[in-house]
Amino acid sequence: MRYDAVVVGAGFAGMYMLHKLRGLGLSVRVFETGDGVGGTWYWNRYPGARCDVESMEYSYSFDEELQQEWEWTQRYPSQPEILRYANHVADRFDLRRDIQFETRVTGAGYDETANLWRVRTDRGEHEARYLITAVGCLSAARIPDFPGxxxxxxxxxxxxxxxxxxxxxxxxxxxxxxxxxxxxxxxxxxxxxxxxxxxxxxxxxxxxxxxxxxxxxxxxxxxxxxxxxxxxxxxxxxxxxxxxxxxxxxxxxxxxxxxxxxxxxxxxxxxxxxxxxxxxxxxxxxxxxxxxxxxxxxxxxxxxxxxxxxxxxxxxxxxxxxxxxxxxxxxxxxxxxxxxxxxxxxxxxxxxxxxxxxxxxxxxxxxxxxATGYDAMTGPLLGIDITGKGGLSLRRKWEAGPRTYLGLMTAGFPNMFTITGPGSPSVLSNMIVSIEQHVDWIAGCLERLRADGVATIDADPAAEDAWVEHVNEVAGRTLYMRANSWYLGANIPGKPRVFMPYVGGVGAYRSRCDQITADGYPGFVLSP
Structure with a gap:
C-alpha cells in the first residue's frame, strides 16, 4: 500500500501526528507493535507506575473541548488512568481506523529515484512520501547481560x-x-x-x-x-x-x-x-x-x-x-x-x-x-533497520553518537522526521508539551512544502554539525556531564558517551524552531 505518510508508533506522539496529518488531507498509516494505543503507558504497567508530571499539565492542549471534558482523579496520574485517557483520545477522534496494531516496523529504506520511503513490517511492505518516527525515548527495554x-x-x-x-x-x-x-x-x-x-x-x-x-x-x-x-x-x-x-x-x-x-x-x-x-x-x-x-x-x-x-x-x-x-x-x-x-x-x-x-x-x-531501564532515545530508532541516501544506514551514521538537526531530522534521510529525537528537549521536559511542539512543527512544514511544490526536505550537514556542537556546548555549561547517566548512554556497554537531549530549555528551543519556519527553513535542503 502507498500512503502520504507512515507513522511508527501509536503513543501520544503518534496519535497526535495522525490527527494533524488527517487535518491536512493526507493519507496516513500508523504502525504499532502493541495491540492498543498509549505507547509508554501501554507497556509500563508495573506496580506503582505513575507520571512525574502533574495530571492537569500532562495532557493534550490542542483541543479545548478535550481539555475541559476530561477529569483527572489524582494529583499525579497513575498508569491505568493515563492509559484510559489515551484510549479516550483515540475514541474521541476516531484514530484506530488508521492504526495497524500488532505490527512491528522492521526496516525502512529511502528510494532516491521515486522519492519514497519503502517501509517493511512483519506483516507486509508499504510505501510513503514521508516517514515519521514516534517510537518514544524510553521504549527499548533492556536487561543487562548477567551470566545465567x-x-x-x-x-x-x-x-x-x-x-x-x-x-x-x-x-x-x-x-x-x-x-x-x-x-x-x-x-x-x-x-x-x-x-x-x-x-x-x-x-x-x-x-x-x-x-x-x-x-x-x-x-x-x-x-x-x-x-x-x-x-x-x-x-x-x-x-x-x-x-x-x-x-x-x-x-x-x-x-x-x-x-x-x-x-x-x-x-x-x-x-x-x-x-x-x-x-x-x-x-x-x-x-x-x-x-x-x-x-x-x-x-x-x-x-x-x-x-x-x-x-x-x-x-x-x-x-x-x-x-x-x-x-x-x-x-x-x-x-x-x-x-x-x-x-x-x-x-x-x-x-x-x-x-x-x-x-x-x-x-x-x-x-x-x-527495573534496569532502557536503551534510551537512540535504542528504539536503531532497533529499526533504516537506510537513507546512498544506502547509508542510520546505525552507521550514528555509530559515534546521534546526529540530528534540531532533533527533527538527520542529514541523508530525506522526508524522515523524528518526534522528540536526540538533540531536542524531549526527556528533560514535560513530554506532551515537547510532543505537541514537534508534531505542530512537522505538520506545518509538510503543509508548506506541499503548497510550494517541494518534493523533499533534508537536513543540511553543515547545519546539523552546528546544532550538534551547540547541544554539546550548552550541556557542557551544566553539571549534567558529571553523571554517568542514561542521558549520556552510560547504562549501555559500548554505547557512545554523547549527551543526547537539549538542555537549552523548552521555550528557547521553541523560539528557535519558530524562527526557522518564519525564515523559510534555513539549515534544510529543499528539492522541487
Whole structure:
C-alpha cells in the first residue's frame, strides 16, 4: 500500500501526528507493535507506575473541548488512568481506523529515484512520501547481560514489559534489580504485598516526595479556567511545566532563608524542588547544598544508619540523572521484609536457578523484577533497520553518537522526521508539551512544502554539525556531564558517551524552531 505518510508508533506522539496529518488531507498509516494505543503507558504497567508530571499539565492542549471534558482523579496520574485517557483520545477522534496494531516496523529504506520511503513490517511492505518516527525515548527495554539470566527457574519480569494480567506477589520472595525511576515506584508497592523483597542497588538515586493525593475539584476548575495562560507559561518555560523557577543563586541567601525555601518546596512535593534556585544545575557549590538537604531527609526517614548512607547519593550532582518522584520509597526500607544489597561493593556475578549471586552471597528468590531501564532515545530508532541516501544506514551514521538537526531530522534521510529525537528537549521536559511542539512543527512544514511544490526536505550537514556542537556546548555549561547517566548512554556497554537531549530549555528551543519556519527553513535542503 502507498500512503502520504507512515507513522511508527501509536503513543501520544503518534496519535497526535495522525490527527494533524488527517487535518491536512493526507493519507496516513500508523504502525504499532502493541495491540492498543498509549505507547509508554501501554507497556509500563508495573506496580506503582505513575507520571512525574502533574495530571492537569500532562495532557493534550490542542483541543479545548478535550481539555475541559476530561477529569483527572489524582494529583499525579497513575498508569491505568493515563492509559484510559489515551484510549479516550483515540475514541474521541476516531484514530484506530488508521492504526495497524500488532505490527512491528522492521526496516525502512529511502528510494532516491521515486522519492519514497519503502517501509517493511512483519506483516507486509508499504510505501510513503514521508516517514515519521514516534517510537518514544524510553521504549527499548533492556536487561543487562548477567551470566545465567536464562537459568532462573522462577518468573522474571522487566518493568517496561509488564504482563497485562498483573503479577501476584503474595507469599513471594522477590528480587528487584535496579533503583532508577521504575524501581523506586515499584519497590514500595511490591514490599507491601510480598513475603520479602531484596533490592539490588548499584547506584543510589535522588528521589523527591510526590505527596500524591486525590484531585481537588477547586484546583482542577481553576486550571481549566486559566488554561490559555497556563499553557503559554508551560510552552515558554525551561522544562514545560507550570512550577515557579527562582533565578536567585543558592549562594546569595542566608542559610535560614535557603532552608526555608527548600522546606517549602519539599512540602509541596515534585520536581519543582529543583527550581528552588537558579544555579543548582550549573554551580557545584549550590548543587551540593541542595543535595545535602535531600540526603539529610533520607537520613531522617531511614532508621538504619548504614542503609540510609547506602541510599544517600554521593557520586553525582542532584538533577544530573533523571530525578525520581516517589511515594514512601525511603520509608519502605524500614520494613522488616526489605533488604538492600549494595552491588557496587559486591557486584552481581550470576543469575542462578534459585536467585541472584553477588560477589559476597547468594540471595534466594521466587521471582525477579528487572527495573534496569532502557536503551534510551537512540535504542528504539536503531532497533529499526533504516537506510537513507546512498544506502547509508542510520546505525552507521550514528555509530559515534546521534546526529540530528534540531532533533527533527538527520542529514541523508530525506522526508524522515523524528518526534522528540536526540538533540531536542524531549526527556528533560514535560513530554506532551515537547510532543505537541514537534508534531505542530512537522505538520506545518509538510503543509508548506506541499503548497510550494517541494518534493523533499533534508537536513543540511553543515547545519546539523552546528546544532550538534551547540547541544554539546550548552550541556557542557551544566553539571549534567558529571553523571554517568542514561542521558549520556552510560547504562549501555559500548554505547557512545554523547549527551543526547537539549538542555537549552523548552521555550528557547521553541523560539528557535519558530524562527526557522518564519525564515523559510534555513539549515534544510529543499528539492522541487
Amino acid at each position: 539470566v536464562g537459568a532462573f527457574r522462577g518468573p522474571s519480569y522487566h518493568t517496561g514489559r509488564w504482563p497485562h494480567e498483573g503479577v501476584d506477589f503474595a507469599g513471594q520472595r522477590v528480587a528487584v534489580i535496579g533503583t532508577g525511576s521504575s524501581g523506586i515506584q515499584a519497590i514500595p508497592v511490591i514490599a507491601a504485598q510480598a513475603e520479602h523483597v531484596t533490592v539490588f542497588q548499584r547506584t543510589a538515586n535522588y528521589s523527591l516526595p510526590a505527596w500524591n493525593r486525590p484531585m481537588e475539584p477547586e484546583y482542577a476548575q481553576w486550571v481549566k479556567a486559566n488554561y490559555p495562560e497556563i499553557r503559554t507559561t508551560m510552552r515558554t518555560s525551561v522544562n514545560g511545566v507550570m512550577s515557579t523557577f527562582n533565578e536567585t543563586s543558592a549562594l546569595e541567601v542566608t542559610e535560614e532563608d535557603r532552608r526555608r525555601e527548600f522546606e517549602t518546596r519539599w512540602a509541596k512535593g515534585g520536581a519543582s524542588f529543583l527550581g528552588a534556585y537558579g544555579d543548582i544545575a550549573i554551580n557545584p557549590d549550590a548543587n551540593e547544598l541542595t543535595a545535602e538537604f535531600v540526603r539529610a531527609k533520607i537520613r531522617e526517614t531511614v532508621t538504619d544508619p548504614r542503609v540510609a548512607e547506602l541510599l544517600a547519593p554521593k557520586d553525582h550532582p542532584i538533577g544530573t540523572k533523571r530525578i525520581c518522584i516517589d511515594t514512601d520509597y525511603y520509608a519502605t526500607y524500614n520494613r522488616p521484609n526489605v533488604t538492600l544489597v549494595d552491588v557496587r561493593a559486591a557486584p552481581i556475578e550470576e543469575i542462578t536457578a534459585s536467585g541472584v549471586r553477588t560477589a559476597d552471597a547468594e540471595y534466594t528468590a521466587d521471582m525477579i523484577v528487572y
